[in-house]
Amino acid sequence: MxxxxxxxxxxxxxxxIREVGIVGYGAYVPRYRLPGTEVDRxxxxxxxxxxxxxKAVPGPDEDTATMSIEAARNALARARxxxxxxxxxxxxxESHPYAVKPTSTIVAEAIGAVPNTLAADWEFxxxxxxxxxxxxxxxxxxxxxxxxxxxxxxxAQGRPGDALEYTAGAASTAFILGPAEEALATxxxxxxxxxxxPDFFRRPYQHYxxxxxxxxxxxxxxxxxxxxxxxxxxxxxxxAGDYAAAVFHQPNPKFPEQAARALxxxxxxxxxxxxxxxxxxxxxxxxxxxxxxILDEAQPGDRVLLVSYGSGAGSDAISLRVTDKIDECxxxxxxxxxxxxxxxxxxxxxxxxxxxxxxxx
Amino acid sequence: xxxxxxxxxxxxxxxxxxEVCKKCGARLFPPRDVCPQCSQPAYEPFQFSGKGKVYSYSxxxxxxxxxxxxxxxxxxxxxxxxxxxxxxxxxxxxxDEIQIGMPVEMVTRKLRxxxxxxxxxxxxxxxxxxxxxx
Numbered sequence: 001m002x003x004x005x006x007x008x009x010x011x012x013x014x015x016x017i018r019e020v021g022i023v024g025y026g027a028y029v030p031r032y033r034l035p036g037t038e039v040d041r042x043x044x045x046x047x048x049x050x051x052x053x054x055k056a057v058p059g060p061d062e063d064t065a066t067m068s069i070e071a072a073r074n075a076l077a078r079a080r081x082x083x084x085x086x087x088x089x090x091x092x093x094e095s096h097p098y099a100v101k102p103t104s105t106i107v108a109e110a111i112g113a114v115p116n117t118l119a120a121d122w123e124f125x126x127x128x129x130x131x132x133x134x135x136x137x138x139x140x141x142x143x144x145x146x147x148x149x150x151x152x153x154x155x156a157q158g159r160p161g162d163a164l165e166y167t168a169g170a171a172s173t174a175f176i177l178g179p180a181e182e183a184l185a186t187x188x189x190x191x192x193x194x195x196x197x198p199d200f201f202r203r204p205y206q207h208y209x210x211x212x213x214x215x216x217x218x219x220x221x222x223x224x225x226x227x228x229x230x231x232x233x234x235x236x237x238x239x240a241g242d243y244a245a246a247v248f249h250q251p252n253p254k255f256p257e258q259a260a261r262a263l264x265x266x267x268x269x270x271x272x273x274x275x276x277x278x279x280x281x282x283x284x285x286x287x288x289x290x291x292x293x294i295l296d297e298a299q300p301g302d303r304v305l306l307v308s309y310g311s312g313a314g315s316d317a318i319s320l321r322v323t324d325k326i327d328e329c330x331x332x333x334x335x336x337x338x339x340x341x342x343x344x345x346x347x348x349x350x351x352x353x354x355x356x357x358x359x360x361x
Numbered sequence: 362x363x364x365x366x367x368x369x370x371x372x373x374x375x376x377x378x379x380e381v382c383k384k385c386g387a388r389l390f391p392p393r394d395v396c397p398q399c400s401q402p403a404y405e406p407f408q409f410s411g412k413g414k415v416y417s418y419s420x421x422x423x424x425x426x427x428x429x430x431x432x433x434x435x436x437x438x439x440x441x442x443x444x445x446x447x448x449x450x451x452x453x454x455x456x457d458e459i460q461i462g463m464p465v466e467m468v469t470r471k472l473r474x475x476x477x478x479x480x481x482x483x484x485x486x487x488x489x490x491x492x493x494x495x
Contacts, residue, residue, distance in 0.1 A: 031453045060430050061452055061470040065483065069375075069469045097481055106483060110375040110469050112408075338491070344455075356430075 013191040013235045014134065016141020021183020022320070023147065024079025024176040024329065027292040028070040029279055029339040032057040036166050038348045043161045051252045055169035055280025057346065058155045060354050063097045065106045067172035068153045072111050074333035075149065075174040078184070083111050086176065087145035088118040088136055092128025092284045094202070095155045096121050107151065118148075125200060126249055127310020128152060129173065129284040134190055134316060136177040147178045154283035159208035160357060167252055169280020173288040184325040185295065185304070187318060191232035193224050194314030201312065211311075217255070220313050225249065225259045228315035229307045233263075236319055240264035244302035244322075247273030247290035249309035251281045259307070272297055278340055284310075291320075293336040300324040363475075367482055374484035377467050379445065381407035388443040411467030413441040413487070418451070418459055427473040435459055439487050452486040464490040 034057050036050020058067065068091050076083060089108040096103045104119035122128045122135075129152015136148035153172030158164030180186045199220035202209035212220070225248060233239060240246070246265050248256035253276050260270045273290030275282075282289050287308045294304055302322040309315045352358050372378045379390035382403035387396050389403055396403040418437040421428075428434070435451045437459075451459065452470055465487035472484045 059453060059470075061472070061486065063471060063481075065481075066468070066470050106375075109371055110483070112376065334491070342491070353430075 013189045013232055014138070015189045016137060018141050018143055019180030019186060020137050020141045020177055021180040021186035021323070022175050022295075023081060023178035023182045023184065024075040024077070025184075025292050025295055026071045026074025026076070026078060026174045026333055027289055027336040027339060028067050028074065028172045029056045029289070029336070030058040030062055030067065030170050031342055031344050032059060032354065033343045033345045034348070034351045035345055038351070039166050042348045043165075050166050051254070052167055052277045052280060054278060054345065055167055056171055056282070057351055057354060058170045062155070062170075064091070064093045064095050064153045064155055064172070065097050065103045067155070067170065068103060068107045068151045068174065069110045071151060071153065071172040071174035072107055072149060075176050076111060077333040078329045079147075079176045079178070080332070081147050081176060081178070083113045084116070086113045086117055086147045086149050088139050088148035089113050089151075090118070090120055090122055090132035090135060090149065091151045091153060092122035092124070092130075092132040093153050094123060094125055094128065094283060095157070113149070124314065125310040125312050126154075126251075126281075126283045126286055127308050127314055127316060129288045130306070130308035130316035130318065131310075133175055133177070133288070133318070134192070136175070137187055137190065140177045140179065147176055150175050150177060152284035152288045154285055156281060156283045157208055157355070160352075162208070163213075164209070164211065167276070167281045169282045171279055171282035171285040171289045173285045173292050175288070182325070183323055184329045185298075185320045185322045187320055188303075189232060189236060190316060190318040191228050191235065192314060192316050193228035193231065195224070197224075197311075197313035199311045199313055216251070216311070220311065221249070221251065221255050221309050222259060222262070224313050224315035225307050225309050226262055228317040229259075229263055229305065232317040232319055233305075238303075238319070240266075240269070242303055243269060243305050244298065245269055245272055245294045246305040246307075247287050247294060248307045249287045249315075250274065250276035250290065251286075253277050275336075275340065289336060295322070295326065296330055296335040296337060298322040298326055300326060364480060367480060374472075375469050377409040377411055377485050379407050379409055381405045388441075388445060390441065390445040390447055409441055409443055409467070411485075412490070413439040413447070413465055415451075415459065415461055415463045415465060416440040416446055417461060420456060427475070437465070437487065439465055447485075450486045451488065453488040458489065466490045
């Protein structure tokens, strides 16, 4: 009974019995960029404008598996954990390369975590990464494992000409969860808020998703993000002023800015993690990629709030506290900003070719 | 379908795992179980760093079946820091920046797909090392 009382804390937030934290993190952003002006040029004759500057596009030899492998290697480099000690490899994505066959076993094999590990793929639209993150937190927090790897990765597809095409981007992030004593950031608590809200979905065998246009805003994104964040902050007795930085899911630059404002965050608190304008919406990696950029620059003692959002719909809010281990770990792997600056702009034609939208008849 | 062959090669292809000779210390890639330097058995797995330099290269414009979507692409002989020469595709690189001696690093990428309903084959390729790391 003692365990139940401790783990089921008030207002539905999650806190493991054993203190857990991030012992290693890694990011990856592919090299190619499609400027918003290119989509605008092709579909509105340059008169529509673009919500973002440019989005990251995977090369023709990249997919969720290869991007996950690079992020996982970066997380391992920072954690300096033996891969055979990782007891779960979990990949959250909506763009797994196979419909049946786990991405996670490919990643586990490539990083040397096989065979004594859990491995599975997670699916919850853009929330799949933080879902895997919380499961990894629970696996370590229960004492079943010392280390667990959670990945959020996507190579998002938008139908040509659709509003999504401007922003549907690509990136991956990997987090090794482990005991708090070894962590570069400890987890204070998390909170999830989930309802059946059909704002965005893709049926089997369909290449592109359908979305509810304005329905994706108020009843979907904002309702879930704000509820998860408010419940978590309330249960911790915290408010926006207690945080050095905050990052929210980023389907476009406007939504996270509005959510941050509603919660009382100032622009300087969200600036570092707001990567949508230069990467696009990285789906399961969106908020998590922002978190890696924040950790790249964080100071020991900083508190960081992360709130993801996945259509369908739900949000995970996670409160972290950076430790003094951050300073020794962060430069063992490339910073997120370095990947963002390593860019090669492409035009719409090359984009169509790389993303295999070109059908030859 | 050639699943067993691809499956057997996964370890070396995904992560550049070769062998080291316990007798003379030579690093072997691909793994061959017998040391070419001293002819002794060499079964000990060895994880290569993935760092190396372009020894020579050639750019392909007419690709063999399965590689058409990547043309034009460059195949290089990469001299690994630990010694062996490896043949591999270069990726994320512009044709005009490739030079003999260019520092490169290993990445795991999609090598090809066996059609729309077949296996996806992953393996090592090399990309230019970032300037500060080279």
